[in-house]
Amino acid sequence: MLYAISLILAVGVLAYWRAPLLLWTIALGLWLAALQLVGGCAVPVAVWAVFAVVAAVLNVAPLRRLVFTGPVFAIFKKITPAMSQTEQEAINAGTVWWDRDLFSGKPDFKRLLAFPAPKLSAEEQAFIDGPTEQLCRMIDDWKITHELKDLPPEVWQFIKDQGFLGMIVKKRYGGLEFSNYAHAKVVTKIATRGGSAAVSVMVPNSLGPGELLQHYGTEAQKDYYLPRLARGLEIPCFALTSPSAGSDAGSIPDYGVVCRGSYTHPRTGERFEDVLGIRVSWEKRWITLAPVATILGLAFKMYDPDHLLGDVEELGITCALVPTEHEGVAIGRRHYPGGAVFMNGPTWGRDVFIPMDWIIGGQAMAGKGWRMLVECLSVGRCISLPAMSVATGKFTSFTTGAFARVRDQFGLPIGKFEGVDEAMARIGGYTYQMEAAQDLALVGLDTGEKPSVLSAVLKYHNTERMRKVLNDAMDVHGGKAVVLGPRNYLGRAYQAIPIGITVEGANILTRSMIIYGQGAIRCHPFVLREMKASMANDAREFDDAFTGHIGFVLSNVVRSLWLGATGARFTGSPKGGEVAAYYRRVTRLSSAFALLSDMAMFSLGGTLKFREKLSARLGDMLSGLYIATASLKHYEDQGAQKDDLPLVRFAVGNALYDVQQAMDGFLANLPSRPLAWVLRRVIFPWGLTLRPASDKDGTRIARLLMTPGGSRDRLVHGVFKPEDARDAVGVLEPAMRAIIETEPLEGKLKKLAREGRFKTITARERLAEALAGGLISQAEHDALETARRLKREVIMVDDFDFSLREHDDKMLERVVF
Incomplete structure (x- = not known):
């Protein structure tokens, strides 16, 4: 029993650390020798003979090609679908970068954190x-x-x-x-x-x-x-x-x-x-x-x-x-x-x-x-539409946070209602993800990379998040965002959503065909080598790549099982504190993704490219891992500010949760049901354990958007802020600050009203009465009057003449109450 356990442990350790084939041979030979010399077990000559033959076949390259990889190579050439010239050029375009680490099952986080922080000259x-x-x-x-x-x-x-x-x-x-x-x-x-x-x-x-x-x-x-x-x-x-x-x-x-x-x-x-x-x-x-x-x-x-x-x-x-x-x-x-x-x-x-x-x-x-x-498309797709998506996220974070603090209902700022703060959490969290994802890719571009796979990830996921944050911002603003006019700063952007979704490759096809279609070949450590060897009829190169591929699969089986069973608790992390658990989860899910990727290609072969729903889910796994790691890098690049942790928990936690859900959907729909059953037990031995960011973190993000401070400033950095308070956007910040500053005074007036201290009815009349009665000072009166005027400017919508041509710029003069 002891030797059986030792064998299992040895195999596990060798596989987990991806030991070279020669080390496997030496270790198993030593185990057999120990079994016979120390354990007192008579190992039959036949067993030694089999071990010697297998060891020779696997370690002597010419013999391995003759007996093992040669026949596999012949089959591989027959079943591998031919690539058109345009497909080959698309596959060869650009470079692989951090995306290759995510495909490896063992991301090198020290390398990630060593990438320079992006900065302007x-x-x-x-x-x-x-x-x-x-x-x-x-x-x-x-x-x-x-x-x-x-x-x-x-x-x-x-x-x-x-x-x-x-x-x-x-x-x-x-x-x-x-x-x-x-x-x-x-x-x-x-x-x-x-x-x-x-x-x-x-x-x-x-x-x-x-x-x-x-x-x-x-x-x-x-x-x-x-x-x-x-x-x-x-x-x-x-x-x-x-x-x-x-x-x-x-x-x-x-x-x-x-x-x-x-x-x-x-x-x-x-x-x-x-x-x-x-x-x-x-x-x-x-x-x-x-x-x-x-x-x-x-x-x-x-x-x-x-x-x-x-x-x-x-x-x-x-x-x-x-x-x-x-x-x-x-x-x-x-x-x-x-x-x-x-x-x-x-x-x-x-x-x-x-x-x-x-x-x-x-x-x-x-x-x-x-x-x-x-080759050039990968550059443009990392910049243009992702930048506009980041702009949308920052702008909606800025405007929606201020509007939700200024606008009130039932005596409370609307941002303090849980239904509204749920939408605001998505706005802030997705904005953090979008900027982090693009900034990391821009670092790659500026250091000489042309990350074609990551450009597709950015194009799809940033524009989809742009759609989501705008939808949520429209919901929070309500009628303010429905009525078009100079005061509506969201309506035109909302109408323009289909542009980003459609151009530079339709999003449906980008997700279902391009992200994983390119990624599986370009980023996988062995697949492209095998395909090139097949096209070049190079048996030596195929032998080397295929042998490495087998070890890669075996390693990921062991790593996925161990990391899943332990929750990756014993895996190293480059950072301590709260974010350490996220680095460990990335390692676990990266190993699982690498395993699922190989099993998809193994079980479906060339038909995988036509299984677009499965390919899309594999692409979602890669994308989620990229967004999670980019968000972790972004947190460090911004100085690891503790106040930003709610955003990090949303950005990283939700990205990894999305990866888990994509894996669950993939396994539920993999045609080979026995294989899916085995993979599920290997990858999720305790079930689906990851959870998205909590409601508490969502509320923290909503409060962050509604409160002037460092976290809000970092999130909305780069937004153009007009200095003119007559501007629909320019009025938001002064109004929010004025409302916050006068909130105790408004509370005081409400208390006086409940006590029956006022003889008048309207808010304007009571404000004047409070000043006349010495209940508030002139400075307090002026501050309240200013805050109320700014608040009205924020919540008002435009009206026009009967023909909808002439806009009324003097609506604020029509104050009734």
């Missing part, structure tokens, strides 16, 4: 405090969305003159060359003032001509276009989406045929005859800035039927730069996106001849457009 901070602040003061979102349907000319000119369109352009070309972190924070601040302006700024700095030119353009293209883009002399757009090809960009029907032709250069007027070029036809939609663009980035499939370039007829997706004044280019019509009324519209052209040197990167980059796009 002095120049970047000055830009946010200066031009960005000034731009926000110029934005009147109601005027933009309701009256002008565009940014005012002076705002457009300011954006161009101050270099907002060239934040990513290098300084050698006249750009600002900001970090990705600074780029995101600029967009975030603008978005807290107006979505239309934020979109107009972020698109030229995201996926588009500027980004593509810097990475792939010829020197001549860079020298001409980048200085013009930086100074706002060019307005770029990028035309990718077609009516019949949205998220499936690889199936775009737009095409170009290589031929010889003639054209007149639209900028110089020079005529060129009989030049090698492409005759392109396209119909694009949903192209931001297309109606006002001066330079069109165009994606199309390129064909060479006459073999003017070589033997290949179908060259693939190609990206070109076409001046919009070029003959045959059609722009100018607009779409009407809800909420954020920015310049967006279709572009089309038929048989438009362009020269070969208009291809981004020149003729050498013909047919390489898809790789260019997917």
Whole structure:
């Protein structure tokens, strides 16, 4: 019995610590020797013979390939589905980073905490405090969305003159060359003032001509276009989406045929005859800035039927730069996106001849457009929409917290009702998650990474949380957010929610296909190696990868069982105190996720990519682990402030709870029921033990949002706060502070009323009576009068004339009570 127990312990320890194969062999050999020499058990020669044969097969690589991995390799090549060129390029795009640790089952938290905390340079901070602040003061979102349907000319000119369109352009070309972190924070601040302006700024700095030119353009293209883009002399757009090809960009029907032709250069007027070029036809939609663009980035499939370039007829997706004044280019019509009324519209052209040197990167980059796009997309998807989502979270935290403290019902601020504080807890907690998740990814970008998988995580989860916080903010504000007008600071953002959910890849497909579809191959320590070995018919590489993969699975079985049975209590943590338990839970769930991932691929094989519901749940597991670890890192980066712990408990606790629920849903729907039964006992030996953040923590978050202080300031940092109390947002902070300061005085007046000390009826009359009777001082009277005036300004909604055209700016003069 003792030796049996020792064997189990030895196997467990070796598997848990992922010992190399040779160490396994030595340990088991020593155990057999001890059994015979010390334990007095006569180990049969046959057992020693079997051990020797198995040890030789597993440890001698040529023998292992002949007997074991070779036959497996033959089967693997037959059952592994072929990848299209676009799939291969998408898989190869970008880099893997912290997401690889989460797939490993053993996240290296020291590495996580060693990543630098994101920060702005002095120049970047000055830009946010200066031009960005000034731009926000110029934005009147109601005027933009309701009256002008565009940014005012002076705002457009300011954006161009101050270099907002060239934040990513290098300084050698006249750009600002900001970090990705600074780029995101600029967009975030603008978005807290107006979505239309934020979109107009972020698109030229995201996926588009500027980004593509810097990475792939010829020197001549860079020298001409980048200085013009930086100074706002060019307005770029990028035309990718077609009516019949949205998220499936690889199936775009737009095409170009290589031929010889003639054209007149639209900028110089020079005529060129009989030049090698492409005759392109396209119909694009949903192209931001297309109606006002001066330079069109165009994606199309390129064909060479006459073999003017070589033997290949179908060259693939190609990206070109076409001046919009070029003959045959059609722009100018607009779409009407809800909420954020920015310049967006279709572009089309038929048989438009362009020269070969208009291809981004020149003729050498013909047919390489898809790789260019997917490599750059990971950068833009980490910045633009996630930044706008963070802005929404910060803005709703700021406005809803103040409104819920100012607005009262039944004698209490509405934020103190538990039903309301539940919604406010989600607003604050999701905001913390969104900022933490993006900030960590921005650190990766600024240290040279291009995290394609994490960009998909951010795009989906930040925009979905944006939708949730806006829904909750609308509920808390009630009628204030329903009636449109200059005083409604949420309505337009609420209307614009579908934009973020839809663009840069529809959220449904991002969750069900992209996050795990890319992650399982890119981030798994062995799968991509096995697939590449299969495609290259490399038996040696496959042998090494597959052997390691087996050990990886065995380790995760043992680790998942041990960590589940012990609640990960004996696992190390890089930090002590309350957050230590969260690090341990991440380790436990990471091991379980790695095991479930392998079992999904093992049991479903190539069909897993078509099991989108299961793939989505696996993606949710990866996403939850990322959000949890990003939130822990965010807490440390902000100085581990104890006052922020309610936010941390919500952000990390709820993220890990979401991982557990995704695992439960996955196991409940895995087609192989016996395998699911075994996995459930391994991963959840005591059942589903994790719980989301408590109601008490939710109440603490709600109070945090309604109380001026360090935690609130950190959470809403970056929100543009107008200084004019006549502004619908600018009045919130003064009103909240005034209400808090005069709350004891209001209580005193209520007490006097209950005692029958007043002869008058209305609140205004009683305030005057209290002053006249010496019950309050003149200063107290003035403070109460100011607080009540500000409160009325906060809760009032707009009204218009009968035709809904003329707004009444003097409603506050119509005070009856």
